[in-house]
Amino acid sequence: xxxxxxxxxxINLDTEMxxxxxxxxxxxxxxxxxxxxxxxxxxxxxxxxxxxxxTKLYERTYSPDPKxxxxxxxxxxxxxxxxxxxxxxxxxxxxxDIELDIGALKLQWKDREEVKExxxxxxxxxxxxxxxxxxxxxxEHGHKHGxx
Amino acid sequence: MHDKxxxxxxALLDKFLAxxxxxxxxxxxxxxxxxxxxxxxxxxxxLKKGLDPHQVHxxxxxxxxxxxxxxxxVNQMGAAPGAKWGDLVTGIYTAQGDxxxxxxxxxxAFAACCFYPIRFIIKNWVNDPTVGVKDGDGFIxxxxxxxxxxxxxxxxxxxxxxxxxxxCWLSSTIHEGENGACEPGGMPAAAESKYDEGIKxxxxxxxxxxxxxxxxxxxxxxxxxxxxxQLEDMKVKLHAVMRxxxxxIAILDQxxxxxxxxxxxxxxxxxxxxxxxxxxxxxDGTTRxxxxxxxxxxxxxxxxxxLAITVKDDxxxxxxxxxxxxxxxxxxxxxxxxxxxSLCTGLLQNIWPDLPHTMAxxxxxxxxxxxxxxxxxxxxxPQSMSLMPLFKGCVVWxxxxxxxxxxxxxxxxxxxxxxxxxxxxxxxxxxxxxxxVTGNFCADINGNGQGARSHADGEHSVSPVFGFMCDSGEHExxxxxxxxxxxxxxxxxxxxxGWGKYRAGMGYEQVATARGSGMWxxxxxxxxxxxxxxxxxxxxxxxxxxxxxxxxxxxxxxxxKKNPKVVEVFDIVELMNKRPIPGGKYSSHDMGMTFxxxxxxxxxxxxxxxxxxxxxxxxxxxxxxMKDLAEDLMSHENARDxxxxxxDEKTLVVDEEATKKLRDDYRxxxxxxxxxxxxxxxxxxxxxxxxxxxxxxxxxxPREIYATxxxxxxxxxxxxxxxxxxxxxxxxxxxxxxxxxERLQVELGAHRNAER
Ligand SMILES: [Zn+2]
Numbered sequence: 001x002x003x004x005x006x007x008x009x010x011i012n013l014d015t016e017m018x019x020x021x022x023x024x025x026x027x028x029x030x031x032x033x034x035x036x037x038x039x040x041x042x043x044x045x046x047x048x049x050x051x052x053x054x055t056k057l058y059e060r061t062y063s064p065d066p067k068x069x070x071x072x073x074x075x076x077x078x079x080x081x082x083x084x085x086x087x088x089x090x091x092x093x094x095x096x097d098i099e100l101d102i103g104a105l106k107l108q109w110k111d112r113e114e115v116k117e118x119x120x121x122x123x124x125x126x127x128x129x130x131x132x133x134x135x136x137x138x139x140e141h142g143h144k145h146g147x148x
Numbered sequence: 149m150h151d152k153x154x155x156x157x158x159a160l161l162d163k164f165l166a167x168x169x170x171x172x173x174x175x176x177x178x179x180x181x182x183x184x185x186x187x188x189x190x191x192x193x194x195l196k197k198g199l200d201p202h203q204v205h206x207x208x209x210x211x212x213x214x215x216x217x218x219x220x221x222v223n224q225m226g227a228a229p230g231a232k233w234g235d236l237v238t239g240i241y242t243a244q245g246d247x248x249x250x251x252x253x254x255x256x257a258f259a260a261c262c263f264y265p266i267r268f269i270i271k272n273w274v275n276d277p278t279v280g281v282k283d284g285d286g287f288i289x290x291x292x293x294x295x296x297x298x299x300x301x302x303x304x305x306x307x308x309x310x311x312x313x314x315x316c317w318l319s320s321t322i323h324e325g326e327n328g329a330c331e332p333g334g335m336p337a338a339a340e341s342k343y344d345e346g347i348k349x350x351x352x353x354x355x356x357x358x359x360x361x362x363x364x365x366x367x368x369x370x371x372x373x374x375x376x377x378q379l380e381d382m383k384v385k386l387h388a389v390m391r392x393x394x395x396x397i398a399i400l401d402q403x404x405x406x407x408x409x410x411x412x413x414x415x416x417x418x419x420x421x422x423x424x425x426x427x428x429x430x431x432d433g434t435t436r437x438x439x440x441x442x443x444x445x446x447x448x449x450x451x452x453x454x455l456a457i458t459v460k461d462d463x464x465x466x467x468x469x470x471x472x473x474x475x476x477x478x479x480x481x482x483x484x485x486x487x488x489x490s491l492c493t494g495l496l497q498n499i500w501p502d503l504p505h506t507m508a509x510x511x512x513x514x515x516x517x518x519x520x521x522x523x524x525x526x527x528x529x530p531q532s533m534s535l536m537p538l539f540k541g542c543v544v545w546x547x548x549x550x551x552x553x554x555x556x557x558x559x560x561x562x563x564x565x566x567x568x569x570x571x572x573x574x575x576x577x578x579x580x581x582x583x584x585v586t587g588n589f590c591a592d593i594n595g596n597g598q599g600a601r602s603h604a605d606g607e608h609s610v611s612p613v614f615g616f617m618c619d620s621g622e623h624e625x626x627x628x629x630x631x632x633x634x635x636x637x638x639x640x641x642x643x644x645x646g647w648g649k650y651r652a653g654m655g656y657e658q659v660a661t662a663r664g665s666g667m668w669x670x671x672x673x674x675x676x677x678x679x680x681x682x683x684x685x686x687x688x689x690x691x692x693x694x695x696x697x698x699x700x701x702x703x704x705x706x707x708x709k710k711n712p713k714v715v716e717v718f719d720i721v722e723l724m725n726k727r728p729i730p731g732g733k734y735s736s737h738d739m740g741m742t743f744x745x746x747x748x749x750x751x752x753x754x755x756x757x758x759x760x761x762x763x764x765x766x767x768x769x770x771x772x773x774m775k776d777l778a779e780d781l782m783s784h785e786n787a788r789d790x791x792x793x794x795x796d797e798k799t800l801v802v803d804e805e806a807t808k809k810l811r812d813d814y815r816x817x818x819x820x821x822x823x824x825x826x827x828x829x830x831x832x833x834x835x836x837x838x839x840x841x842x843x844x845x846x847x848x849x850p851r852e853i854y855a856t857x858x859x860x861x862x863x864x865x866x867x868x869x870x871x872x873x874x875x876x877x878x879x880x881x882x883x884x885x886x887x888x889x890e891r892l893q894v895e896l897g898a899h900r901n902a903e904r
Contacts, residue, residue, distance in 0.1 A: 003431075003555045004554060004555055005551070005554055005555055006550075006551060006554055006686045007554075007602065007649075007685075007686035007687070007762075007763050008686060008687065008763075008764070033825075035825050036825045036826060037825070038822075038825055039818070039819060039822025039823060039824060039825075040822055040823055040824075040825050040828040040832075041818065041821050041822045041823070042828075042832065045680075047789075048647065048689055048790065049680065049689075049692035049693065050643075050785070050786070050789075052643055052644070052721050053721065053724050053725060053736060054724075054725050057724075057725070057734070058724070058735075058736040059736065060677060060693075060695040060736040060737065060738070061695070061736070062643075062644060062692050062693055062694065062695060063692065063693060064678060064679060064680050064692065064693045065678035065679070065693070067838075067840065067841075068442065068448075068450060068678045068679050068841055069440075069678065069679045069680065071689070072832075073818070073822070074687075074825075075815075075818045075819060075822045077819060077822070077824075078819075079815060080814075080815025080816060080817075080818040080819045081687070081764050081766075081767075081815070082687040082764040082765070082766070082818070083686070083687055083764075084686070084687055085684055085687055085688065085689050085690070087440070087679070087680060087683070087690055088438070089440065089450060089679075089837065089838065089841060089843070090834075090838050091832060091833060091834030091837070091838060092438075092833075092837070092847065093829070093833045093847070093848045094825075094829065094832075094833075095436050095437070095438055096436060097435060097436050097437070097547075097548070097551065098433070098435050098551050099433055099434045099435070099436075100431050100432070100433030100434075101431070101432040101433045104431065104432035104433070105431050105432070105433075108431060108432075112557060113557075115555075115557050118554065118559075118563075118602070119557070119558070119559050120559065120562065120563075120602065120603045121559030121560055121561045121562045121563065122561060122562060123561065123562040123564070123601060124501035124502055124560075124561045124562075125497050125498065125501045125561070125564075125611075125616045126562075126598065126607055126610065126616075128501065128616045129607075129610055129611050129616045132253065132616070
């Protein structure tokens with residue numbers, strides 16, 4: 001039985017391992033920080049958020065300040081998929097972001113059926129925005145509903 | 149002396165202390181408790197007798213309709229710009245002051261904070277012979293230290309008596325804006341103490357026999373820049389609450405007191421039970437997130453918000469310890485109650501939008517903070533720009549909750565990355581073209597880009613982070629009332645995107661100037677000019693940084709008269725790079741700007757922002773990349789460098805095979821350059837924050853908090869946080885320039901000596 005944890009990570013309850021959802025690579029024990037099974041790269045944020053203004057004319061150009069902010073990119077060591085992009089000040093310890101109780105997880109899934117592909121939930125907030133806009137556009141009596 | 153006193157003596161002592169309390173300040177017993185109160189005796193009797201669920205359903209529907217009608221009244225009649233765009237609420241509370249329901253389109257955050265002042269009234273004024281509470285009374289309040297989001301919001305609260313018994317409370321709140329603070333518009337970034345924040349109303353009686361007391365209204369009008377607005381909206385709120393009262397009395401006449409009081413309580417209890425059920429569905433464990441705020445709106449300062457969410461059975465604990473300490477003389481602090489209201493907003497806007505909008509959703513959630521941190525500041529701290537941490541509170545759930553929620557077999561709502569979380573709008577003030585004094589903010593605050601979703605791109609400029617019900621208003625109305633002129637259309641901010649497999653919704657450019665005023669000015673209150681604010685999810689990138697741009701020393705109206713084609717298109721990047729207006733002083737700044745005068749025709753430019761992206765950029769469908777190019781949302785350079793797509797720039801036809809190869813090669817390149825985590829950490833992690841960053845918050849140990857105070861870095865124990873005192877940026881600048889002058893004088897002297 002495998003449990004989907006993120007777009008790119010799942011936990012194999014039988015082996016108690018973190019796995020890659022793209023290539024099946026076994027990263028590390030599910031009782032460990034999955035990041036320990038990843039490759040990391042310290043990315044200059046100005047390569048991703050490029051300066052839009054002339055850097056000779058201006059110091060602030062829509063790019064983050066690379067002396068204040070770096071992007072840690074985490075890759076699956078087997079398929080190279082980017083699993084996380086973590087924005088941190090230089091030198092800040094990476095965050096232990098997912099720490100699950102594996103024993104409890106096993107118990108919880110004892111009677112659940114395996115989910116292979118995640119279901120897509122309704123975007124309720126957006127629906128409400130659209131309904132509201134339709135209401136405004138249709139004046140007081142409009143009972144129009146947003147599309148989708 | 150004896151160690152123990154009897155219960156009787158204790159009661160006497162308590163009464164003595166209560167009677168002689170010097171000042172009824174914000175009461176920690178009220179302000180630190182966000183949970184619903186237990187059933188009252190009356191409620192317990194009603195619920196034990198049993199309620200007909202069909203009747204509960206009907207009564208609930210009628211209350212909703214009544215709240216909605218009162219909401220519409222305020223929305224249509226309110227004078228404040230905030231009222232027109234939906235920044236308001238109407239609400240109903242149990243007799244002991246638990247907020248049960250708000251109008252369906254009301255601002256959610258109010259659902260989690262409007263009850264505090266009512267509890268204050270119940271605790272302090274009901275039995276006070278000099279105040280008292282009776283039928284026909286109405287109470288006003290604005291100071292968020294007694295409950296509320298921030299001090300721009302003013303409430304009208306009224307008890308409802310039925311057959312002589314207090315059965316519930318009713319209220320209406322509007323974001324009024326102007327409140328007599330040291331800067332116009334009610335949210336002064338320049339406030340250095342709470343006494344710069346303008347009028348601070350603790351809850352007091354301003355209505356008797358359903359009529360406004362003119363003496364007190366006059367006092368309030370005398371305290372703000374917009375006396376007309378103050379009076380008009382007090383009337384509007386009073387009449388809306390009175391209309392709401394009539395409707396509730398009709399429900400009471402039809403169904404009886406038990407049905408109403410029972411329904412209000414059952415609604416709270418049902419909501420809390422559903423919250424606990426959903427928490428139990430999630431896996432046990434902890435997920436964490438860090439947010440970094442990079443400005444105090446006076447200077448750049450990197451402030452950490454640290455959150456660990458722990459789920460254990462039906463308990464959910466939010467632990468904010470390790471967060472930055474409060475500022476003694478900067479306005480970006482918030483009190484804990486307001487911060488919890490922002491958390492409620494985030495929960496109901498981003499995580500479970502299908503749950504009822506009531507304070508009961510927060511009841512099962514435990515919240516831990518360090519006292520005197522920026523999210524739990526003391527009452528004396530200025531907090532007029534509390535929006536900064538509050539907006540962060542609205543989105544702080546998104547990343548860690550998606551990590552907890554993703555495995556749950558049933559999805560209540562879509563998986564979405566963070567929405568853009570800055571108040572990217574012009575706040576303004578001065579003399580209008582009609583000669584009136586005013587101060588407020590533009591509705592562009594309501595155009596935050598949506599985060600990318602697990603199944604689709606985010607929606608552009610969708611809503612403010614604090615409410616999906618707010619509209620971006622109409623600029624024509626704004627131009628009639630104020631000297632603000634918009635130059636050009638609201639263009640989407642090209643290339644300023646949270647990249648990902650699905651990209652975020654984008655924000656738009658705001659290019660503004662002023663005309664026809666003797667004195668006019670702007671301020672902006674945003675962070676994220678150095679450190680991006682909206683976070684991506686599951687490998688998606690954050691939004692970029694955003695800046696404030698100015699073109700000063702010109703009058704665009706004169707220039708356009710001289711040459712109608714002087715500006716081809718009011719596009720920020722083009723204007724700044726091409727500099728088409730002769731004689732203009734072009735500059736780029738942090739997006740935090742205290743109030744500044746804008747001469748006629750000078751140009752100020754900011755952007756609404758993009759949300760965070762979702763997933764790995766290499767998984768983005770090349771067809772979607774072409775669509776973004778066709779819609780001019782991004783440039784070819786980014787299509788190639790970020791998304792690694794091979795295509796024909798003219799026809800936008802994708803070479804699928806070459807794209808696949810390029811992407812496969814790039815994945816190999818990632819594997820080549822990436823380092824194993826443990827090895828990476830030994831090279832990357834430093835024992836302390838970099839010396840060149842004024843850093844606030846924990847680093848590796850959540851119990852040790854860094855700050856920069858009086859220009860010096862200090863380290864404190866998290867249990868004993870002291871506020872940081874910031875030096876005046878102008879003093880710092882003067883010091884810098886003086887030492888520069890000194891250096892140049894020495895140099896000049898040496899030069900002259902050499903010449904002799
Ligand atoms: Zn993989």
